[in-house]
Amino acid sequence: MAEESYPMTIEGKQRLEQELEDLKLNKRPEVVARIKEARSYGDLSENSEYEAAKDEQSFVEGQISKLERMIRYAQIVDPETIEKDTVSLGKRVRFVEIPDGDEEEYEIVGKAEANPLEGKISNESPIAKALIGRKIDEEVEIETPGGSFSVRILNVETA
Secondary structure: OOOOOEEEOHHHHHHHHHHHHHHHHHHHHHHHHHHHHHHOOOOHHHOHHHHHHHHHHHHHHHHHHHHHHHHHOEEEOOHHHOOOOEOOOOEEEEEEEEOOOOEEEEEEEOOOOOEHHHOEEEOOOHHHHHHOOOEOOOEEEEEEOOEEEEEEEEEEEEO
């Protein structure tokens, strides 16, 4: 089996470590307390509170396992080691659509850090895949499930 790898920035890894700590120190004990309380209600075969708490416990433990795996196999990418005008993970890129003139800006991060609402897109997204390795003033054709479009890279900076 090939070794897993999760490319991410150092900030992304730190956020995952904080989330893991919160799950272990806060959420897990809360769920255990809810299970204990639900058990006190008696017959477990028809105890919906107990079933809900057990389901939540399963979810929390799954999240803990997932985060531990991602942290263990984190591959930290340092954008400072890549040319300043080259798009890479950990950099913010601003581009203009051709010919519309619509400008967009994204930070390219690992999939573990992606949050489109914050302007952070995964390095595995179609847009990021097309832009990574390209430089300022290059025109790039981006293929997405919704169709293709062309852009010109206006600016690249370390996020």
